[in-house]
Each structure stands twice: as structure tokens, then as C-alpha cells.
Amino acid sequence: MDTVSTNRSHGGTQGVYSHQSEATGTTMTFSAFVPDHSEGATLPVLWYLSGLTCTQANVTEKGEFRAACARAGIIFVAPDTSPRGDDVPDDEAYDFGKGAGFYVDATQEPWAANYRMRSYIEQELPTLIADHFPADMDRQGITGHSMGGHGALTISLRNPGRFRSTSAFAPIVSPMNCPWGDKALTGYLGADKATWREYDACALIEDGARLPDLLVDQGDADGFLHEQLKTGLLVMACRKAAIPATIRMQPGYDHSYYFISSFMAEHVAWHAERLKA
């Protein structure tokens, strides 16, 4: 693992790191904020998965998570959203290819070799974090924004017990039922929709997956709400499955980091409460 940069911030260290990934066959970059802590201590880990077009940099610069994480003593890990590099296949659209990995393991060519963000986030990066950071991997939470909210929800639903806490900002709640998801899952997984269900939070819940609880914030002035995000489907799925979800519509807020940063401290505090030793 190589250190790209470190900056002291909010009583901790904001680092950016890169490493050769076995899952994607590329160099992957991620950021991690580690609050100051006593020698030998281990801290809980909050994963943040980013949305379309983002790298780890967006939330690292604009997310306003550090003050809250320093206060709560939580490590904040932000991975990239796709493999990168000149040799990695790409698409001209912003919502497919680089910056749009959708947290799946692709099965279709030419994507299958590199677009393995599920394996990367679920298996490879946690091992790296456990090895290189003062992380208590028995205390993990996960959150994310938009495509990354989809990632957070589906990864948590597929791995019961791994995350003590799950939240999301303006998540894509059902890729099977929106244009972004339809395009991405067709492209990465092919036309057989049976293979899509494990990448759809609402379908996973319908198929029996559960979360102990859930916090979601969604801006009601978000231009993607009605066509892409469809928060109502998650509200219905959680109600039907008796998942005690707190899904809040925030009046006037849009899809940007101006929205995310407004509720970040509350999300961190919500995770912190569930990640106590």
C-alpha cells in the first residue's frame, strides 16, 4: 500500500492511499480518516461509498465528516467507484464504465476482467484496512450516496451481521426499476434479470434479507428522486418486511454535497451510537 498524501485535519489524519488490487487488476485509490487515538487502541470503521462520476476525493473534500468522526473516534474509509487506468474499458456516458462501477462483479465482456467492485469492497479492501489501520473490524458501519447508497444497502443486506449500522444519502433503492440501474445491470450482468436481484436493495429485502435498522435521508428537491431514486419503493419494502427504517424526506435539499454534508454529522452520530464497544 502506498501513501499518496496525508494531511492533519480535525485532530486526526486524512490520508489517501493506493494499492494494486487483485479484484480489479488495477491500481485502486481510497481515502481514510483516522482520528487521534491512544497507542494500541482500535477504532470502529465507517465505510462511505460514493455516487456516479465520483472518486474518493469528492467526499474527502466536501463531505464534512471529519469533525464528527474525530468526536466519535471512528475511522472513515472512502473507496473509489470503479477501476481506473488507460487499459480499463470505458464508456462515454457518465453513468456507465469508469466512475460508475455500481458495486457489482461484472460478468459481461469487456467489463468482467476489471469491473469487480463488489469483490473489491466486500473482500479485498476490508482485509487491507484490517492489516494497515487501527481498525476494529467487529465494529463496522456502512453508508453511501446515490449509487453508493445502493452499494451500502446491498452490501449490508447480503452480509448479515457484518455491519452493525447501515445508512444512506439519496440512495438508488431499486436499480431494477430505474434507467441508471437498468443500463448498468444490463451492461455489467447481461439481460437475465434473475442475476440482478442480489444487486437490488428492494429485491434483496423481498427475497428475505434483513437489516436491524436503517437511516436514510433524501432531499425532496432532488432532481433524480422520481425517475431514478424512487425512495418510496424502499419505504414500502421496509414496511412489508418490518425493518424499522427511518427514511426522512428533507425539504428543499437536492442531490449535491451541499445536501450530504448537511446531514453527515447526524449519520456519523447515528453510526457511532451503534458502533460503541
Next chain:
Amino acid sequence: MDTVSTNRSHGGTQGVYSHQSEATGTTMTFSAFVPDHSEGATLPVLWYLSGLTCTQANVTEKGEFRAACARAGIIFVAPDTSPRGDDVPDDEAYDFGKGAGFYVDATQEPWAANYRMRSYIEQELPTLIADHFPADMDRQGITGHSMGGHGALTISLRNPGRFRSTSAFAPIVSPMNCPWGDKALTGYLGADKATWREYDACALIEDGARLPDLLVDQGDADGFLHEQLKTGLLVMACRKAAIPATIRMQPGYDHSYYFISSFMAEHVAWHAERLKA
């Protein structure tokens, strides 16, 4: 005044605005955050002047000031750092010309026509803010970073009584005594150093200007500290002039927004205390 964008954030409105400036002869852009407030109320104004290479966008995206300003009910105004546009003279260096207005009124050609950031910040923009925002102009504070810290200090020192509170992040404290300042003041004002003194915080204090108090944070791992910023000169000037300055060296912090954002909430709270009705 044109609205470039507005985003709801932290219980207020983050706007970006542009207008035709008489001072600079160009279109100028600035950002303003206005917390929610009751109909007819006026709020104090905190000015933030940015550093070299920045526009209003850097602090607006990375400054982490909104939560604190919303809590305190303070309008936060962030101007650009120079005139902009294809017709505006520029220099290839990052530390002169566009992005490097140094908050002076230039007297030398070809800069004198447009590089009038002193008049813009001291006279024109306050009038615009008073006209278009729910601002109580009897309650103003000022802060800034690096070149903008120099701007905040010198503007406050030259306008006694206008600002109830003054602070700075890693300010250039004496442009007459550092390479950045020497280059900028020579270029904009010419070789006669007598004309430089009103643009040098330490010289202004030496010449009798005073502040009721002052808060400065400076990272001790800031790569510009010893050659450009020279915080020690301000410590000495304040001591000699009996200005009760709180000038804090922050161990491990550098010159970036990772540093600024770490202490922003404290600065906003410090201003808020002095801007009470």
C-alpha cells in the same frame, strides 16, 4: 446581480452570485450563505477572503463553515480573489495576476484598470450585500486565509470600527517582508515602498492602526510559514502595540483546507460572540 446557483444546505441557502463591478470593470462572482431567519430579521455578516489561486468556490466547497454559521445565524460572504475574464491582463505565475489580486488597488500598468480588489471589497461589494441580503451592516466580522488573511487584517486595520471582529488562517502578515508580497506589491504598486505600508498588517500596526482583539491560527507544518507567512512578525507587532491577539500555532497542520476547515467552527463561534446584537 445575477444568481448563478443556490443550494439548500445546513438549514440555509448557499448561493453563488455574479454582478458587473464598477471597481474592476469586470463581471465578479461571489458566494453567500444565508441561514434561515425570521421574516424581516437582519443577520451579522462574516467576510472570508481567499488565498492565492482560489476563487469563491474553494471555501464554499471545502470550508465547513455552514453548520457553524447556521447555528450562530451569520451570513458568510466569500468574494473572488481577482478580476477575471479574457480581457483582463494576467501573468503566467500562480502568485501574480488572476487569482492573486492581493486586495490592493493597483497603480501600475497594465494592472491599474482592473486590479482594484481593495475598492471592490472595501466599498462596492458591501453596498451590494447591504442592498440584496438581510444583512445587518453594523455587525460585520472579517477573516481570510493566506493572501486573504493579509486582506482581512489590512482591511480591518485601515477601517477602524467597521469590523467588530477580525481573525485569520495562516495569513501573510507582512507582504513587505516576503517574496510573495515583494513580487505583488512591486508589480501592482511600483517600487516606492512608502505606498506599500497601507497593504502590510505589521506596518499598519507600527504606523498606529489598532484592532480591539484578534484570533489567528497557523499550522506549524505549513510549508510557507518561514519564508512567506512569518507569523512571528505579527506576534511582535501586536505585542509592541498592546493588541490582545490570540495567535495559535497548531501542531502538525499545513496550509490546506484540511487545516482551515479544522478551525473554521471555532473562528465562526469567536466572531459570533463579538457580533451579538
